[in-house]
Amino acid sequence: MDKILVLDFGGQYNQLVARRVRECNVYCEIASYRTDLEKIKAMDLKGIILTGGPNSCYEPGAPTYRKELFELGIPVLGLCYGAQLMQQVLGGRVERASVQEYGRTEIETDTASPLFAEVPQTTVCWMSHFDYISKMAPGFVSIAHSKDCPVAACENRGKNLYGIQFHPEVLHTPEGTVMIRNFVRTICGCDGSWKMDAFVERTIREIREKVGNGRVLLGLSGGVDSSVAAGLLARAIGKQLTCVFVDHGLLRKNEGDEVEAVFGKNGIFDLNFVRVNAQHRFYVKLAGETEPERKRKIIGEEFIRVFEEEARKIGAVEFLAQGTIYPDVVESGLGGESAVIKSHHNVGGLPSYVNFKEIIEPLRNLFKDEVRKAGLELGIPEKLVMRQPFPGPGLGIRIIGDVTEDKIRIVQDADYIFREEVDQALAAYAAENGTAAPWKPDQYYAALTNVRSVGVMGDERTYDYAVALRAVRTTDFMTADSAHIPYEVLDVVMNRIIKEVRGVNRVFFDLTSKPPGTIEFE
Ligand code: XMP
Numbered sequence: 283m284d285k286i287l288v289l290d291f292g293g294q295y296n297q298l299v300a301r302r303v304r305e306c307n308v309y310c311e312i313a314s315y316r317t318d319l320e321k322i323k324a325m326d327l328k329g330i331i332l333t334g335g336p337n338s339c340y341e342p343g344a345p346t347y348r349k350e351l352f353e354l355g356i357p358v359l360g361l362c363y364g365a366q367l368m369q370q371v372l373g374g375r376v377e378r379a380s381v382q383e384y385g386r387t388e389i390e391t392d393t394a395s396p397l398f399a400e401v402p403q404t405t406v407c408w409m410s411h412f413d414y415i416s417k418m419a420p421g422f423v424s425i426a427h428s429k430d431c432p433v434a435a436c437e438n439r440g441k442n443l444y445g446i447q448f449h450p451e452v453l454h455t456p457e458g459t460v461m462i463r464n465f466v467r468t469i470c471g472c473d474g475s476w477k478m479d480a481f482v483e484r485t486i487r488e489i490r491e492k493v494g495n496g497r498v499l500l501g502l503s504g505g506v507d508s509s510v511a512a513g514l515l516a517r518a519i520g521k522q523l524t525c526v527f528v529d530h531g532l533l534r535k536n537e538g539d540e541v542e543a544v545f546g547k548n549g550i551f552d553l554n555f556v557r558v559n560a561q562h563r564f565y566v567k568l569a570g571e572t573e574p575e576r577k578r579k580i581i582g583e584e585f586i587r588v589f590e591e592e593a594r595k596i597g598a599v600e601f602l603a604q605g606t607i608y609p610d611v612v613e614s615g616l617g618g619e620s621a622v623i624k625s626h627h628n629v630g631g632l633p634s635y636v637n638f639k640e641i642i643e644p645l646r647n648l649f650k651d652e653v654r655k656a657g658l659e660l661g662i663p664e665k666l667v668m669r670q671p672f673p674g675p676g677l678g679i680r681i682i683g684d685v686t687e688d689k690i691r692i693v694q695d696a697d698y699i700f701r702e703e704v705d706q707a708l709a710a711y712a713a714e715n716g717t718a719a720p721w722k723p724d725q726y727y728a729a730l731t732n733v734r735s736v737g738v739m740g741d742e743r744t745y746d747y748a749v750a751l752r753a754v755r756t757t758d759f760m761t762a763d764s765a766h767i768p769y770e771v772l773d774v775v776m777n778r779i780i781k782e783v784r785g786v787n788r789v790f791f792d793l794t795s796k797p798p799g800t801i802e803f804e
Contacts, residue, residue, distance in 0.1 A: 283484070284328045284472035286310035289317070291345050291363050293334030297609070298451040299361065299462075301649060303331070306463045307474040311647065315345045322351070329357045329470030332364025334449065338413050339367045339376055346371065357442035357470045359397075362411060365445030369436070372419035372443075381430040383409035386454055389434045395425040397437060397444050399464050401457045407434070408454035411447060442469060478655040482514065485644050489518035492642065496600030499636060501589055502527040502555075504541040506669055507605030507645060510653050513660035514644045515603055516551035524554040524599075526592045528585055531561025532676030532685075535694040540666065550661055560588045568678065568685045574804035577685070581675040590635040602638040607645045607653055670725045671759070679804040683732035688785065689747075695783045696749045697728035700775050704753070707771045723765035726753035728779075729803050737787035739780075746787035749779055753791075754801055762796040 286303050290296050290312050303310040308328075315332075322330070330351070337344040349371050352358055360368040366376040387409040391398040407428075415433040418424065422443070426435035435446045444465065450458030466472050498515060502508050502525040515523045525545055529538040538557070546555045567580050593599075645653050657667035673679055680697075681689050704726055711719035729750045737744040751772070756762035776789040792799070 283309055283476065283480070284470075285325065286329045286331060286466055286470065286472065287322065287325060287327050288312045288331045288333060289315050289347070289364070291315050291333050291335030291337075291367070293336070293361075293363060295449055295451050296333045297649075299331055299333055302451050302459055302462045303466055304476065304649075304652070305459065306466050306472075307476045308466045308470075308472040309476040310466075315347055319348055319350055323354065327356050328472050329359070329466060331465075332358065332360040332367060334362035334364060334410075337363065338378070339363060339370050340413075352441070352443055355442075357465070358444070359465045359469075360445040361451070362447060362449060365436070365447055366413055366415060368443065368445050369415050369417075369419050369422070372422075374415060374419035374422065375417040376413050377416045378412060379414040379430070382412050383428065383430055384411075385409065387428050387431075387448070389426045389428045389431075389448070391426040391435070392424075395435075395437055395439070396468050397435065397446075397461055397464050398425065399460075399468065401460055401464075405457050406455070407448035407450070407458070408452045409448045415445070415447065444469070478652070478659045481648075481652075482517075482656055482659050485514055486518040489515060489642065489644060493519050493522060493601060496522065497596075498523045498601040498603050498642060499593060499596060499599045499638065500525045500603040500605075502541065502545065503605075503674065504533065504537055504666075505605070505672060506650070506657065506667060507607050507653055509541070509544070509605075509662060509666055510657040510660065511603055511605040511644055512545060512553070513551065513657060513662050515642070516545075516553040517660060520552045521554060523603075524556060524596055526556045526558065526589060526596075528558045528560055528588045528592075530564045530581065530585060530588075530676060530678075531690065532564065532581065532678045534672065534677070535698040544663060544666060556592060558588055558592055560584070563588065564678075565685070565687060570684055572683045574679065577678050577804065578675050581678050585674075586633075586635060593636045598637045600639050601642050602633070602636050602640075603642040603644070605645055606643040608647055608649050611646060673802055679802050680727060680729040681732075682730065682803055689730050692747060692749070692783055692785050693728060693730040696730075696779045696786060696789075699778045699782060700728045700751055701726065703771055703775045703778070704767065707768065721766040721768065722755075723753035723767070724756050724762075725759075725801060726751075726765065726767075728752075731790065733788075735788055739787065744787045746785050748788040748790055749783070749786050750790045750792050750803070751775065752801070752803075754796070756796070756801070759801065760796075762801055764791075764793045764795060767791075 286308055288300050288310055300310050300312050370376050386406050389407050391401055393403055414431055418436050421438040422436045424433045424436050428434050437444045450461040467474055500512055502512050512525050542557055564584055567584050571577050654667050677693050708719055731748045731750050733748045734745055753765040753767050754762040755765045779789050
């Protein structure tokens with residue numbers, strides 16, 4: 283399989299570079315610039331991309347790489363910092379620019395360069411730099427310039443070395459994907475055969491080789507990642523896999539049964555499936571607790587306890603499998619050079635509560651949408667694979683204040699109605715317009731406020747709960763805006779909830795963005 287290495291110098295767009303390469307159906311991995319040359323040689327690479335980074339390459343101690351990297355005979359493309367570094371290491375000069383370029387910038391390309399094949403001579407790109415290449419290294423020629431930047435891109439075609447001062451990986455560079463495709467497909471000669479079915483087949487083979495006759499234990503949450511991991515492992519090793527699905531009673535309506543229908547006895551895979559109906563235990567532990575962080579802790583700890591008990595029943599296993607995906611790895615600071623954003627629970631610390639020898643993470647190199655593609659490839663129902671994010675503590679953090687069985691019923695029913703109506707409206711919009719609705723939320727659910735208020739229904743006074751609807755649009759879940767759900771849809775939802783869900787007499791819509799609000803209520 284053709285492979286590209288994205289050598290990470292700490293830039294903010296590095297995951298995007300990897301994404302763009304994979305969109306060209308070429309497999310790639312990100313590694314830190316500290317990766318040893320010998321290791322890189324052993325990777326059997328078709329090409330290397332050096333990313334941007336926050337430093338100036340002429341500063342003492344700035345990230346750098348040995349000259350030999352450019353002498354391996356492997357094509358190299360430097361982006362922004364990567365381009366400057368390549369020039370400096372090979373004998374060119376980089377200096378602070380008198381005019382800083384930032385934002386959309388027009389450049390003139392020399393279309394004769396293979397890097398710019400099919401790119402118009404005048405095109406727009408995204409610049410973000412303080413430094414510029416004031417003198418190119420011997421053997422290089424400029425292949426693009428802007429008003430303020432004489433070397434917006436350069437090449438040494440004979441040696442297959444290329445540098446781009448701007449960021450082709452961001453969408454603000456409309457022709458950027460074409461440039462990256464030119465590099466990986468034409469210049470590096472990758473055949474573009476990286477597809478999900480190839481990934482699925484290869485991974486199944488690798489799992490079989492690794493596991494042999496051993497036994498594997500997987501904690502199945504019903505979320506997308508662990509479900510797809512379960513599917514892969516099931517196809518690879520069948521009954522050698524045991525999935526433990528802990529139903530903590532804080533799942534969405536029918537969710538536990540849906541997971542069991544897919545992975546249980548009469549499901550689509552041949553594996554050992556254990557559903558632990560631990561609802562009651564969680565309700566007892568949560569009773570009377572109102573403090574959000576305590577609630578989260580109680581749910582997390584009880585979850586581990588239940589899993590531990592089940593694992594003990596199963597006995598020693600050789601392997602523990604986890605649904606870790608690529609962004610988890612990168613966010614935990616293990617993939618490239620990005621700052622540690624949060625220590626993901628799936629990565630790094632191995633759980634001590636299960637007796638096992640080794641860990642298996644079959645999705646470790648995939649992005650979320652790739653995980654979804656793999657899931658569909660494995661025949662897991664679309665409904666499960668395309669699920670929106672759902673927090674581990676479940677409805678426990680969507681019920682403000684103390685959790686009771688009655689409140690869980692209310693929030694499950696209200697949430698079901700909200701999602702059903704929104705999904706229907708989205709489908710109707712798409713059918714009519716041939717495109718997704720501009721208000722399509724990325725996450726939407728109903729929560730239970732702890733507020734009761736006076737209302738009137740059928741001439742009777744009521745004193746019931748208020749349900750809150752939340753719908754947000756977001757790309758990274760770090761910031762979010764409330765989604766503009768059409769008023770008519772909200773109106774239908776409100777009417778249905780009041781009519782169909784006992785114990786509710788008021789419906790609110792949460793307009794708050796993040797920040798200051800978070801997406802979840804607790
Ligand atoms: P917040 O509420 O922090 O949520 O704005 C951001 C995203 O993370 C999800 N979320 C969680 N996911 N365990 C999870 O697996 C959790 O404890 C958790 N808390 C929040 C939330 O649904 C949203 O998508």
